[in-house]
Amino acid sequence: MEFTASQIANFINGRIIGDEHALITGVSPIESGEEGHLSFVAQERFAEHIDRSKCSVLIVSEKLLTEKTYQPTIIAVEDAYLAFQVLMNLYQEMQGRKSGIEDGAVFHESASVGENVYVGAFTCVSEKVKIGDGSQIYPQVFIGKNVKIGKNCVLYSGVRVYDYCVIGDNCIIHSNTVIGSDGFGFQPTKDGYQKIPQLGNVILEDHVEIGSNCSIDRGTIGSTVIGKGTKIDNLIQIAHNVKIGQNNVIAAQAGIAGSTVIGDWNQIGGQVGIVGHIQIGNQVKIQAQSGVNSNTKDGEILYGSPAINAGEYRRNYVHFRNFTDIVKRINNLELNSKDKTNE
């Protein structure tokens, strides 16, 4: 990264206060700015940093500017947060995507790839795999047979995709996530557990992002489905036959048990557990560490294990915290009651 203040101001349509030739070679958070770096101030509570920052260039929201000059070079814009995001997105796109098949990738002759596809070293692409235009498969990835991967996907190093899984367009899958491992299905017999074959697959629709070290199990017969635009954090368990709708966000270490159906626009907190075979509506919020064990309606906010209405949980938890006092009050009441009886 190497830009001048005026180049940056051009990208985001900003007004320069200071040195238009100021050079930046990196970005810093505002609290720990470094010389030669760019940062931004979009909120009143960070305004004190504007004149003090060691950064060479700051993007600042107009409304926060009160002086004529500042120590760093300022690029004034209407919304500094938005402008910074735009800039960072631009920067990432400018980085360019790799293309070509690196030496050392193993490629089955029946596999087919689109244009501008990158496949890294030590990646295995099995028979009949299809990879769409512009997709980037990093080194050391495993792609099982008959897998379909859409356009402009990124699969980072160490991702494993089992046979027959389907990945839509514009999906991102981070390192060491496993797509399509066997669902946990066994039939008890008196001699032990008998494996139930897991013959389905996993379908990720378009614009799905999955973090690192997740496990998304294949369906028993049909598909485990993750809907369009749903974003999944790290270390998450999605069991077999789960159907997740569109635009959900699921935080790290959550787990969803088998055959549960989840609607759209839900927010599922970290370390949440959802039991199998239930239905979660739309726009539900589930607080971190909750355990959901029954159907939920649209718009509910849940907390606790088992999860109940979050407001109710919090009120009850306040009483739980005072439980020792409450028991003392009951003791007193009993004493009084006895006293009265003895009177």
Add this chain to the structure above:
Amino acid sequence: MEFTASQIANFINGRIIGDEHALITGVSPIESGEEGHLSFVAQERFAEHIDRSKCSVLIVSEKLLTEKTYQPTIIAVEDAYLAFQVLMNLYQEMQGRKSGIEDGAVFHESASVGENVYVGAFTCVSEKVKIGDGSQIYPQVFIGKNVKIGKNCVLYSGVRVYDYCVIGDNCIIHSNTVIGSDGFGFQPTKDGYQKIPQLGNVILEDHVEIGSNCSIDRGTIGSTVIGKGTKIDNLIQIAHNVKIGQNNVIAAQAGIAGSTVIGDWNQIGGQVGIVGHIQIGNQVKIQAQSGVNSNTKDGEILYGSPAINAGEYRRNYVHFRNFTDIVKRINNLELNSKDKTNE
């Protein structure tokens, strides 16, 4: 997969109602049948699908059949669920297992493999490793020195087995699971934590299945052991020196801390935590998200964190849900009591 109705009927000893030449090329869940697919109906509550399904062929339990003909071709059997399982198992076996060492696998000269072993590309087999007949080691697996793997095992892509670990016969280990990483053992000193060497290993007995992204740590001196027939889901932590008996099922994201001993035929729910150095009996059921911090006897059913008898937990939790009302009742009692005192 391509079979006719009569081929399938033969496999499972069924009676055809309809077109014995009906061709199937896949399987579907009954709720979302597809033309050319096979499904099954074994329960009354799915019987409505029998005549409506888009599947070309259905396996149906005799007792659910009331009509002379149906829209799809029917294969009537006594127990459709069982017949379907048998068929799917047959199908999986027919798929055949790969054999041979693929180009690009690294194989130490002192390693030895049995007959019909498959080792995929970019897999490392270290010195003195032994792999039994019929085992399948997928690409990109790491097998440390002196590891022993039994017969007919499957290790999927990205599995890591550290030095000296032992895997029995007929074990299945899914992608990116780690067998034998160091136990979490450190001695505090005033300058920081000093690592305690972890010199033991992990032993998986026969017929163990482990899901994806699990961590099974090696023993400090002796072995971490997972007993015969125990099945472990995804993202599970088994700490050093843990001993797990036979035929347990452990659901996703559970964690078992160091040196705990677990008996046979237990059911451990998702996201359960079990502290170190305790004993779990046999046929214990632990509800999801529970935290077990003391020894348990055979047959106990546990819930909560810390876990108590599950029925007791549920009853108390009902009161917890009503806690605000309960406190109001106490307030009233106190008011009454004061009133009386003031009378």
Add this chain to the structure above:
Amino acid sequence: MEFTASQIANFINGRIIGDEHALITGVSPIESGEEGHLSFVAQERFAEHIDRSKCSVLIVSEKLLTEKTYQPTIIAVEDAYLAFQVLMNLYQEMQGRKSGIEDGAVFHESASVGENVYVGAFTCVSEKVKIGDGSQIYPQVFIGKNVKIGKNCVLYSGVRVYDYCVIGDNCIIHSNTVIGSDGFGFQPTKDGYQKIPQLGNVILEDHVEIGSNCSIDRGTIGSTVIGKGTKIDNLIQIAHNVKIGQNNVIAAQAGIAGSTVIGDWNQIGGQVGIVGHIQIGNQVKIQAQSGVNSNTKDGEILYGSPAINAGEYRRNYVHFRNFTDIVKRINNLELNSKDKTNE
């Protein structure tokens, strides 16, 4: 491993009782000793094993010795536990570290490595990577561009380090851990979630150890930092922008949400969740499965979800366990009260 009793006695400055030529080829836990193995007895409660052990040689604390001779050969020392640790550390160092670049590693020409570095097969070392003297990179590791790895580190098979991350000296990272995957940052729009670029990195300071299958996300703009001497178990989530101080121990399956700041010498239990944007002091102990949702002061001991003072939580939980009885007492009080009113 092959040593005589007298060699071992020399290493740890011990006194032999028995056969100084006794040969040992392995180590066992004292409860399950094997012939030809070494073990130790440091505590009174294991003293019964001294004369009965099948081990050929035992290291025993002087104060536990009461007889003139024993069945196994004894090496008497002041503190058997300490002596055994010293010995095991010596042994591990004697094993030697590998060095050299194995065939099949991919090495960018702009990468540079120090002396006595080992890089295993199928490992990718990207452009401008620097690896310090004596570091050991196992097979099948991915190291992104501009990554810096210090001296004497060990990265086990399957570790992934994304671009620009920095690893200090003497760090150990176990298999399939991911360093530097994207933080979970999205902006909601009416059409779905828009990805916020994650342009920062991860910094591990010196003497950090991280278990297997962990996810440490990169900072959004700045760095996610894990301080000197901090030890992290398996399957742990560290979100973007988290700052962890020195000498913390974090047990398996814990998760720390974005931008939280953690001090020094804390003990964080298994499956603990810590919300984002809070501050944890120093020498705090957080019990397993707790959910911490507010700032904590130095020395606090926390338990529960949400976490409160651990002693308080335990006392209240005793009442929770008796909740049914407590409600009966309230019922009785109400009955009495009514009786009195009716009197």
